[in-house]
Amino acid sequence: SQQGEEDPQALSIQEGENATMNCSYKTSINNLQWYRQNSGRGLVHLILIRSNEREKHSGRLRVTLDTSKKSSSLLITASRAADTASYFCATPLSGNTPLVFGKGTRLSVIA
């Protein structure tokens, strides 16, 4: 059951540039979450944005949520080589059911 879908599938940028990833989903949600996965490792939670929030910041991360368009974006400012990873959005399919993850965006930050 596919809920969130990230775009683009892959992104390659230079160190210092900003990286923007998008997530679209299908049903009404209570919250949307972003996770990061370094190669061969488990996922790490980055940020959770609730359906009544439009924007949230955490360090160099900025997440927006547009419930009318059923979409979210993750912006990483002043990217570093250490930001190289896959980024996933996740939402409950309905209500508070288990999270459903998208297939992710692979970000490469070139030093």
Place this chain on the structure above:
Amino acid sequence: DVKVTQSSRYLVKRTGEKVFLECVQDMDHENMFWYRQDPGLGLRLIYFSYDVKMKEKGDIPEGYSVSREKKERFSLILESASTNQTSMYLCASSLSDGDTQYFGPGTRLLVL
């Protein structure tokens, strides 16, 4: 910090073997989850549990079973491993429904 540990980082098994993957969390979380991750397919939910001795099927439960005898431990069992179960297996836990999930480091299973 929440810690989720998985019994093995790498595992090699033969077709037909019974395989146990163990997951332990140390934050008294109610919910625990097992996913498998394959290239191009993302994370797919196998089973989850909302409480001790409770289990719910996810999207791809066929060929798997689970056990949750204690709150902190959630085991994934491959009754008779097959080559198409070669994958990365990820365990996660969360305090409550729809909440942040905390993941273990993953077990990369190879079935020969």
